[in-house]
Amino acid sequence: MTQPKTASTVQNSVGKTQAQRVAASDKAMLDAAMALILENGMDGTTLAAIGERAGYSRGLATYRFGSKAGLFREVSGNIQRHWSDYLNAAVGQDSGIDALCNAASAFHHFVLEFPQEIRVLHILYYGGASPNSDVRGLAKQAFSRQVADAERWVEDGLASGSIRKDVDPRSIAAQYVAHIAGLTYIWLLNPGDIDFTRIHQDFIRTLRERLAA
Amino acid sequence: MTQPKTASTVQNSVGKTQAQRVAASDKAMLDAAMALILENGMDGTTLAAIGERAGYSRGLATYRFGSKAGLFREVSGNIQRHWSDYLNAAVGQDSGIDALCNAASAFHHFVLEFPQEIRVLHILYYGGASPNSDVRGLAKQAFSRQVADAERWVEDGLASGSIRKDVDPRSIAAQYVAHIAGLTYIWLLNPGDIDFTRIHQDFIRTLRERLAA
């Protein structure tokens, strides 16, 4: 294993265009990174291990992502894009209570369909609770946007009269996001302890009861 | 600064009993640890920095806590004990909806009164979202107990007839804890963004509406 590792050691890295080489290594690196974060968390994941797990050298991860922070940025950006598309497809042009409920359902389905991505994403985001953490900005931005979305939905519902007048959009939005984030956190800690589907149905029902005009 | 640092360099470390020496250093170390975790997070806090901030050598933190994991255990244990006493004082022998509401209010007051302790505690707990994290077990245990407490309160309320019959204690308990944890997380990320008092009042009201028999 100490023999010099040339690019040709790696499957399919010769006779390809540069673009193909990068695409291949990039995918392998991101897959390896996600797998290692799931196994060992952020701290336990080393840049060297990512490169080697992906079938390259210990140095490639640093070269590709620049730093550990860059790696986390890349990974979270990828997953977030996926979730964002999924959410938009589910919510579309809805607003008011329907938008809130559809978004919650979309999250519920996403968790069932891509549990690993959600796990990785939240491992990263909860790491952002630490000050000076490299992912803090990412987490902040993600949650701010979620709250802003929810707030907008509630405001639209108020404007159209489908939501009762005595609620505060900002407060509802914060509670809505907190509910989902908190539940996901508990699930992350103790996957078997949470009956996600039951709680989700409960939540949807309560939301409608509480907000309906 | 490179001169040998003997214990007598430290204020009040000579002419005291061993017990007093330990008590003094222990307090200084824990204070330093909390301050540094608040400033730099878990990753950014080094055992050496804790010792030196506390006015001792770079080695004392390792000697005292055994390892970084041991340090976190100690810090979280201390804060948790404080919160636990605070909670018991507030909830007492209450059960049912009153217990849930009083516990939520106690948390609200604790956050206002000891924001730094809550910040540190949750920085540690959210770090537990990472697998193989040293604090994972602590976080798991803490949240399990919170859910169990809430579940018991709901069950008592069901038994005494003060809570409506069609709710699932486990589901309610999980949502209750998720609400508080999620809200705290968002507050940790963006302290100014959350109107804690308003949301708390909202929450209490909703809780009563939703659970009252």
Place this chain on the structure above:
DNA sequence: GGTTACTTGCTTGTTGACAACAAGTATTCT
């Protein structure tokens, strides 16, 4: 279409920071 210059992808060498531990010194206790 073949040789040469250049660019880009990737690897290896090295440094500094830090946790962890071992071995030492200082202070108190009996």
Place this chain on the structure above:
DNA sequence: AGAATACTTGTTGTCAACAAGCAAGTAACC
């Protein structure tokens, strides 16, 4: 006094980050 405990200093191994180099691909020119 010496034993025990509190604390400090020396050292090792791991890892992120960076620097320097090698190899494969691409383009310019003949």
